[in-house]
Amino acid sequence: MRASVLFLAAALARFTQAVTPLVIKDAGFFSNDEQFFLVGVGYQPGGPVELDQGVDPFSNLEGCQRDVYLLQQLGINTIRTYAVNTTLNHDACMSLFAAAGIYVVLDVNAPGWRYSVNREEPWTSYHAGYMANIFSVMEQFSPYPNVLGFFSGNELANEPKNANATAPYMRAIQRDMRQYQQAHKLREVPIGYSTADVVEFRQDLGFYLSCTGDDEGHSDFYGINSYEWCGDTTFEKSGYKTLTDLMKDVQMPNFFSEYGCNEVLPRTFGDANAIYSADMNTVFSGGIVYEFNQEANNYGLVDVDPKTGDAKILPDYVTLRDVYSKVSLPTGNTARKISRPKCSDVFPKIKAFDARAAIPQIDDITKLIKTGVKVTAGQLIDVDLDLTGHKWTITDVSGNQIQNPTITRVNTWNQVPQGAQTTGSNDSKESKNAAVGTKVGGGHTALVFAMAGLTTLGMLVGGLLVI
Numbered sequence: 001m002r003a004s005v006l007f008l009a010a011a012l013a014r015f016t017q018a019v020t021p022l023v024i025k026d027a028g029f030f031s032n033d034e035q036f037f038l039v040g041v042g043y044q045p046g047g048p049v050e051l052d053q054g055v056d057p058f059s060n061l062e063g064c065q066r067d068v069y070l071l072q073q074l075g076i077n078t079i080r081t082y083a084v085n086t087t088l089n090h091d092a093c094m095s096l097f098a099a100a101g102i103y104v105v106l107d108v109n110a111p112g113w114r115y116s117v118n119r120e121e122p123w124t125s126y127h128a129g130y131m132a133n134i135f136s137v138m139e140q141f142s143p144y145p146n147v148l149g150f151f152s153g154n155e156l157a158n159e160p161k162n163a164n165a166t167a168p169y170m171r172a173i174q175r176d177m178r179q180y181q182q183a184h185k186l187r188e189v190p191i192g193y194s195t196a197d198v199v200e201f202r203q204d205l206g207f208y209l210s211c212t213g214d215d216e217g218h219s220d221f222y223g224i225n226s227y228e229w230c231g232d233t234t235f236e237k238s239g240y241k242t243l244t245d246l247m248k249d250v251q252m253p254n255f256f257s258e259y260g261c262n263e264v265l266p267r268t269f270g271d272a273n274a275i276y277s278a279d280m281n282t283v284f285s286g287g288i289v290y291e292f293n294q295e296a297n298n299y300g301l302v303d304v305d306p307k308t309g310d311a312k313i314l315p316d317y318v319t320l321r322d323v324y325s326k327v328s329l330p331t332g333n334t335a336r337k338i339s340r341p342k343c344s345d346v347f348p349k350i351k352a353f354d355a356r357a358a359i360p361q362i363d364d365i366t367k368l369i370k371t372g373v374k375v376t377a378g379q380l381i382d383v384d385l386d387l388t389g390h391k392w393t394i395t396d397v398s399g400n401q402i403q404n405p406t407i408t409r410v411n412t413w414n415q416v417p418q419g420a421q422t423t424g425s426n427d428s429k430e431s432k433n434a435a436v437g438t439k440v441g442g443g444h445t446a447l448v449f450a451m452a453g454l455t456t457l458g459m460l461v462g463g464l465l466v467i
């Protein structure tokens with residue numbers, strides 16, 4: 001291991017912070033003892049293409065450098081990524097996001113019939129091969145301390161008529177994921193589900209996924225993809241008040257896993273103000289705006305030319321940056337107390353679908369949970385934040401090229417200060433990382449942290465902040 005030098009820099013971005021693994025307490029996410037609100041955007045450069053061409057969102061360092069710069073300037077602390085390919089190496093990009101103080105909520109599914117559930121006939125797609133890919137995502141990404149959570153599924157039920165067929169699979173997949181986590185002693189990254197905002201079942205599905213039963217199939221959190229707030233509207237008129245009232249009764253943390261209606265253009269993102277306000281912040285832990293990259297569906301903030309890597313900032317980026325720059329996150333703890341119901345109490349009351357249907361269980365999957373999957377576990381590495389060699393260009397909304405973009409480092413790791421504490425044990429996997437952070441300064445402004453990484457020698461060394 002190299003000599004110890006603590007690299008310290010102050011963050012400019014307001015919400016970025018040490019990427020200490022978050023934990024859930026009551027209905028909130030916490031970093032150490034401080035409540036965490038997701039201020040995010042969806043991030044899937046290249047769009048939802050099949051990931052068999054040797055690239056995915058975290059495999060191309062040049063692209064990640066450009067986007068981490070843009071995301072940090074946007075003022076976010078979280079991205080949601082919809083699909084990755086674990087045959088690729090993600091250490092450099094994930095380290096770059098970690099260095100910039102950005103968390104990732106990751107969907108464990110991927111496009112293609114082998115890697116996702118067929119919502120009309122889920123029994124045809126739920127098998128050991130399908131779960132093997134999910135387990136490999138967990139093995140590879142759990143060691144990164146900035147992985148905030150895993151989505152077991154996204155909009156598996158998207159209309160009332162497929163809720164019956166799909167709901168038992170949501171619990172089955174979450175059960176398998178949780179059992180895998182325990183069997184292989186992975187970091188207990190929270191496992192949740194991202195639902196479509198379908199009025200007929202959004203609350204009932206929340207009840208269904210929140211309850212604890214014999215199957216360990218519950219969600220740790222519930223994301224909702226909601227496009228109700230369109231144009232110039234209000235908390236009451238948009239439907240957000242109704243949604244908040246419904247989700248208040250769902251006994252787990254909630255957040256917007258997608259938001260940002262584009263039916264009225266240009267978007268003004270007025271809902272961002274509502275989401276973090278007292279009207280909603282006891283129920284929702286923030287949200288994720290859909291989405292960073294421009295695609296045919298026209299939700300993008302930035303238009304990237306896939307050939308050259310050149311990026312154009314779109315007007316919505318500027319609007320969202322201004323909105324996020326004025327949002328004030330709640331101070332103190334606003335997470336409501338929750339108490340998880342028992343499934344046996346909840347299921348008889350669910351009207352939207354047959355909640356009492358059996359949860360599928362497949363022997364090959366049970367075996368796979370025991371034997372495990374082979375994949376390279378991720379780890380944070382030294383990463384160069386210097387952008388001077390970049391080949392891409394970024395132009396602003398007026399067409400001017402941005403000069404000397406720089407990324408601000410918020411976190412360091414694998415730096416071993418003199419007298420560092422040993423906090424770990426030897427029984428963990430070789431690349432399992434943990435992080436400790438010590439906050440300096442107040443509010444959400446100048447945060448400086450040190451992190452600890454587990455070296456390949458298997459010794460966890462706690463990084464202590466020296467300033």
Ligand SMILES: *[C@@H]1O[C@H](CO)[C@@H](O)[C@H](O)[C@H]1NC(C)=O
Nearest residue numbers: 051052053054085087110115
């Ligand atoms: C990952 O890439 C490999 C090699 O191209 C491919 O065989 C595999 O199907 C891809 N996995 C996913 C999840 O797309």
Ligand SMILES: *[C@@H]1O[C@H](CO)[C@@H](O)[C@H](O)[C@H]1NC(C)=O
Nearest residue numbers: 160161162163164352353354
């Ligand atoms: C869902 O299953 C229940 C119980 O079997 C049934 O009564 C209901 O009609 C089904 N709903 C749909 C939309 O198929």
Ligand SMILES: *[C@@H]1O[C@H](CO)[C@@H](O)[C@H](O)[C@H]1NC(C)=O
Nearest residue numbers: 422423424425426427458460
């Ligand atoms: C790790 O293993 C080494 C060698 O077996 C031992 O000396 C050390 O005390 C162990 N450390 C911890 C934290 O268990």
